[in-house]
Amino acid sequence: MRVMLALGGNAMTNAEGRARPEDQIAAAETAMDAVAELLEHDVEVVLTHGNGPQVGNLLVKNELAASVVPPVPLDWCGAQTQATLGFVLMNALEASLGARDLDRQLATVVTRTRVDPDDPGFTRPTKPIGRYLPEDQAKVLVEHGETWEDRGEKGWRRLVASPEPLEILDAPAVLALIEAGFVVVAAGGGGIPVVREDGRLRGVEAVIDKDLGAALLARMVDADTLVVATDVPHAVLGYGTPDAQPIGRVAVSTIREYAADGHFASGSMGPKVDAVCRFVEATGRRGVITSLSHIVDAVTGETGTVVLPD
Numbered sequence: 001m002r003v004m005l006a007l008g009g010n011a012m013t014n015a016e017g018r019a020r021p022e023d024q025i026a027a028a029e030t031a032m033d034a035v036a037e038l039l040e041h042d043v044e045v046v047l048t049h050g051n052g053p054q055v056g057n058l059l060v061k062n063e064l065a066a067s068v069v070p071p072v073p074l075d076w077c078g079a080q081t082q083a084t085l086g087f088v089l090m091n092a093l094e095a096s097l098g099a100r101d102l103d104r105q106l107a108t109v110v111t112r113t114r115v116d117p118d119d120p121g122f123t124r125p126t127k128p129i130g131r132y133l134p135e136d137q138a139k140v141l142v143e144h145g146e147t148w149e150d151r152g153e154k155g156w157r158r159l160v161a162s163p164e165p166l167e168i169l170d171a172p173a174v175l176a177l178i179e180a181g182f183v184v185v186a187a188g189g190g191g192i193p194v195v196r197e198d199g200r201l202r203g204v205e206a207v208i209d210k211d212l213g214a215a216l217l218a219r220m221v222d223a224d225t226l227v228v229a230t231d232v233p234h235a236v237l238g239y240g241t242p243d244a245q246p247i248g249r250v251a252v253s254t255i256r257e258y259a260a261d262g263h264f265a266s267g268s269m270g271p272k273v274d275a276v277c278r279f280v281e282a283t284g285r286r287g288v289i290t291s292l293s294h295i296v297d298a299v300t301g302e303t304g305t306v307v308l309p310d
């Protein structure tokens with residue numbers, strides 16, 4: 001059994017979303033203990049993770065230090081956070097495996113994801129990133145070609161493209177490592193967005209949705225199950241209303257209808273549902289959305305929102 005496991009923000013930051021190094025290490029330890037428990041079963045695991053707060057921190061450093069050291073582009077921030085989070089996750093997982101007398105080799109792959117240079121996101125960016133700034137400071141950055149949006153009370157925020165992931169370019173390396181018995185961390189933050197131009201790859205200013213990246217990697221490494229681990233045990237109907245109802249086992253076409261009816265918020269549960277549906281539609285296999293503490297049951301039994309082919 002091969003499992004692609006996508007870890008949400010709560011695996012790398014504390015409950016309030018704080019991302020000091022100690023918060024990230026503590027969250028990773030909790031998350032990797034759940035993964036170690038999963039590895040006690042006969043499974044191969046590929047892990048991926050979000051990187052929003054970490055990239056946000058790097059952008060602030062870019063901004064504040066710009067007169068002293070050259071700012072680095074967003075794709076470099078993606079590469080840096082893949083490496084740092086891979087390091088933190090591997091250390092935490094190794095400790096949890098040791099405590100259980102399990103011996104598995106670990107690797108992190110710096111992963112590039114190809115996107116279309118003509119993706120509509122590049123002309124009409126939609127994904128908010130980084131910190132809020134007052135209007136006058138935001139306007140300076142707009143003059144430098146960035147897109148910023150007035151978000152009312154809190155100030156202005158930068159918007160970037162969130163293009164469709166087309167191909168996980170380093171999936172063959174991930175596959176070779178899994179087949180050699182490694183537990184692999186890959187495609188962090190959805191992968192570093194690159195475009196192919198004149199026969200060369202070039203990083204672009206964009207962020208890829210990590211759940212959609214996970215769905216694509218899951219297909220490319222022939223995973224049996226895609227598990228999206230977040231901070232709620234189920235996707236629900238009527239979210240935030242008194243008669244909210246958890247969704248358990250569900251056919252892919254049915255949950256697609258719920259999505260079309262607007263049950264899943266676009267910046268949070270929406271992409272998770274979309275990711276799981278894409279995987280199930282493409283493979284005829286199973287996708288699960290659940291909380292981190294339920295991942296063993298999500299793989300070995302039945303829990304969470306389990307999306308099945310029609």
Ligand code: ADP
Nearest residue numbers: 008009230231234235236239263264265268269
């Ligand atoms: P992650 O950081 O794990 O990627 P997100 O915060 O992006 O997670 O998405 C999970 C959140 O989605 C939940 O904490 C919940 O607040 C929100 N959400 C929105 N719509 C729904 C829904 N229909 N069912 C469950 N959760 C929902």
Ligand code: MG
Nearest residue numbers: 008009010231
């Ligand atoms: Mg979150």
